[in-house]
Amino acid sequence: MSSSDIFFGELLGTAVLILLGGGVVAAVVLKKSKAFGAGWVAITLGWGLAVLSGAYVSAQLSGAHLNPAVTLGIAIDTGEWGDVGTYLAGQMLGAMLGAVLVWLAYYGHFQAHLADREIVGGSDTPGPPAVDDPRRAEERPVADGRGPGPVLGVFSTAPEIRNAVQNLTTEILGTAVLVLLILGIGLNEGLALSGTGTLMVALVVVGIGLSLGGPTGYAINPARDLGPRIVHALLPLPNKGGSDWSYAWVPVVGPLIGGALAGGIHNALF
Known part of the structure; x- marks a missing residue:
């Protein structure tokens, strides 16, 4: 694979991942969406299918890492580090592009949602929007520019209970499971060649979401969280609130630690 193949493959695949993954969250949490209130199971299934789609789109070009922790x-x-920078650049730019596409797809819904009187005049109770019950998100404030705003969950993750050690541990564990599975599939050429391995990765992402996603929203991918969070900070959304930068390090550092642990464990055992 050439450097250009890797870059554009990761850019395209990660953009598709975020478009469909962020899109399902937007569908569930934004008022006037036909899927409003569909709940956590819909979100986890949507993210699993987003991984499947992004991976199939980019596999032939870049191998479909789509995640700095996987890379x-x-x-x-x-022990091959030569193309790591190219992978990371494609993933970050792709994640940002995907977030912009979600905004375009739901442009009118963002405008209507953030103009709602319940959003503009919400209570002063701090905390992240709860995507499993979108109505709770409307009880949260527009935010003071620092904490999570009322639509930040469409772009990035936030914990339900803010405990840095627990939140970091959750992200480490979820990412380690994901990367161990991906590395294990790589040992089976039949699974990789048939495309069945990609399907298995998508299913394990659904499983991680259902089993370990409750505490933090399971970023398990630094680009998936950081890229869209940057886009949230830059987009001209009315009453969007803050981008929660005080938490932003957790879904970056946690997945990187989890990916590194999984790589080290797999190298030591196999």
């Missing part, structure tokens, strides 16, 4: 784990496992 790091593979590099630690194989």
